[in-house]
Amino acid sequence: MAIERLFIANRGEIAVRIVRAAKSLGIHTIQAHSEADVEMLSVKLADEAVCIGPAPSKDSYLNIQAILDAAKATGADAIHPGYGFLSENAGFARAVEEAGLIFVGPSADTIERMGDKVAARQAALAAGVPVVPGSDGRVDGVEATLAVAEQVGFPVMIKAAAGGGGRGIRIANTAGELAALAPQAKAEAEAAFGDGSLYVERAIVAPRHIEVQILGDGDRAVHCFERECSLQRRRQKVWEEAGADCLDAPTRDALCASAVALAEAVGYRGAGTLEYLYDESTKEFFFIEMNTRIQVEHPVTEMLTGIDLVAEMIRVCGGAPLSMTQEQILRSGHAIEVRICAEDPFNNFMPWPGRIKTLVEPTGPGVRFDHFLSEGYQIPPFYDSLVGKVIVHAETRDAAIDKLTTALTEMVIDGTKHTGPLHLALAADPEVRAGRFHTQWLEPWLDAGALSAKGDAA
Amino acid sequence: MTAILSPLPGTFYQKPSPEDPPYKAEGDAVAVDDVIGLIEVMKTFIEVKAEAAGTFAGYKVENESPVNAGDTLAELS
Incomplete structure (x- = not known):
């Protein structure tokens, strides 16, 4: 049964993204919001909105009963959990299923299995997917x-x-x-x-973080190629690319095929991501975990392949088979996303949620800005600091970095601190330009003072 | 009376953790840089410190309540 009334149990930029994807499919949208999010962009864009509780997440976006009550009261037939909050909570997915609604994601059992490190590792091994080699238990002597x-x-x-x-x-x-x-x-x-x-x-020294986007309909699965997400601060990705230029074609093929094998082995439904560590010196990749939801960085894959991942996950979770075969999924050019967070990059990334005075969006061919800002909007201090994502697509990685610099220079977000200057500095860095980085690269770069107080590369 | 203002919008906490007593009680001596509470902003906890010395006269907002930048959190006499 296709979804007709979709309840969005999330906020911020991903809620905007989900409302738009659902509308493109002709689905009626119902946006949940906390008392602090009445003025949120997705509340204005959705067909209807419903308050699910006070500002603190535990009383609203994490309140399973309040969400189920609001979904029933508004006649929803499905719930999209977005990312974060309850998106990988098997108990929530089960409660949604038991309430007779569709959870836009995999089954509760799959979330549970892939969310357990040991079970996920076993599932990977059984599907022939390499994991970090280890003693698989205690060693004595x-x-x-x-x-x-x-x-x-x-x-x-x-x-x-x-x-x-x-x-x-x-x-x-x-x-x-x-x-x-x-x-x-x-x-x-x-x-x-x-x-x-x-x-x-x-020990995988200075690995890259590479992940594969997959889509499944419970029976068949396909991959939408890989992403390179090694630029991280405190284990949070800040800059993501599709594809990973460090991979040669045979390695890429083997990596993506392994992700499809695991997704099919667990009967995966919806959009998901398999995360790997990649050892560039040996060209070995090792599965580390699966994220059973849409991810923040999904737009780079959409720019690379032209596929609307959010719309497709809604379709397959409504019971439709995948709308494409593997052969129909083609990659073209190179895409980069940078995360714009309401933090002060010159003061140890201190959160700084201001009121937006001026907003000039970056525009142009191959430029996308996913966000939930508008002039006069006060960013609520109660939630994550991510306020937007600048995504660029070009023929080559070099051209994509150039386009990113232009887009970030054009973008104006006055009234709040934000991490735009970090990304301008990264885009100007010769090592980033050369693609020579790994998961342990960004923090020493920041510690060395590469981000000067002026906001340009030192 | 000297007001201690919130430096940021967020959620104000009078205590270091739910099990602990409040940082200050009425009549306590307050020195410059004494921590009088925490502001939770975007999942980060930031200490609120006194910028002047004095005697604690009480909190002006409830524990765990939302505050705006510039709100009076507590007063010194």
Whole structure:
């Protein structure tokens, strides 16, 4: 049964995106909002809007009962969760299903399975998708540690099996180093946890973060190629590209095929992303996790392929088969997205939600600006700092960076601090221009003062 | 009376955590740079510090309530 009345249980720029996609499909849109979001752009764009609670997320966008009550009261037949909030909450997806509504995403069981690190790793292994080689459990004794390390390949990371987080992690580049480090690690683990067992895993030094966009209808799945998302600060992506120019064609084919294999193995429905670490020195990729929702950076893939991912996820979750075959999905040129956050890039990215005085949107062929701003709008301080995304598309990566610089120069957002100056500086950086970066690149670059107080590249 | 103003819009907290007592009680001595509360803005917690010394005269907004930049959070006498 096709979706006719879609309830949007999210806010900000993604709510605007979902309202527009639903309208393009002729679907009636119902926008949920908190008391602090009455003036939100998607509230104005949607066919109707309903308040689901007070400003704090826990009382509104995270309040499952309030959302279900509002969806029923407004006669919705489906709920789109967007990203963040309840989008990967299996309990919410199950509650939506049990209320007789369509959850625009995979089944609650799939969310649960892929949201569990161990279960997701097992599903990946079963589908033939490479994961970071490791001991798959505890290793006892120095001899055994050396044997496992030879199997997974150097460099290896060892840590206490009983310890959590990054505590006591050591990296050994050779068997000789490991022979010296393992007894220390074992002794420390015994002292700290009363358990000398170790966990051994391949250390991927300075990896890239590469991910594959997939679409599934529960039966068949396709990929829409990959994205390069290595430029991160505090594990938050700030700049994303499609495609990843560091990949050669055979590696790209193998990577994308592995994502489709895993998506089909779990009967995936909707839009999803498989995240990988990529070791450029060996051309190896390793699955790390799956995001069972639409992602912030989906527009770069839309620009690369011309596919409307949000519309397609709504269609397939309404029961339609995928509207395209793999052969019909073609990539053209290069796309880059940068995240515009209401933060002060010159003051340690302190959140700074102002009232918009002047707004000049970047425009032109191959330029897209997804946002929820307007002149006079007070950015609410209660939610995430992401206020918009500038996306550019051009024939080549070089031309895309040039176009990004032009777009960011043209854009004016007065009245609030924002991260536009960070992206202008990145676009002017020779290493970024050359594509020479990895997940550990941006923070040292910032620490070294590459972003000068004037907002230009130092 | 000296007012302590909110530097940013956000949610004001009188306590470091729900289990703790408020940072200051009426009659407490307040020194410059003493923390009197927290503002949560966009998932980040920022300490609100006294810019003048004095005696704490009380909070002017409830715990966990929304505030705007420039709102009076507390007063010193």
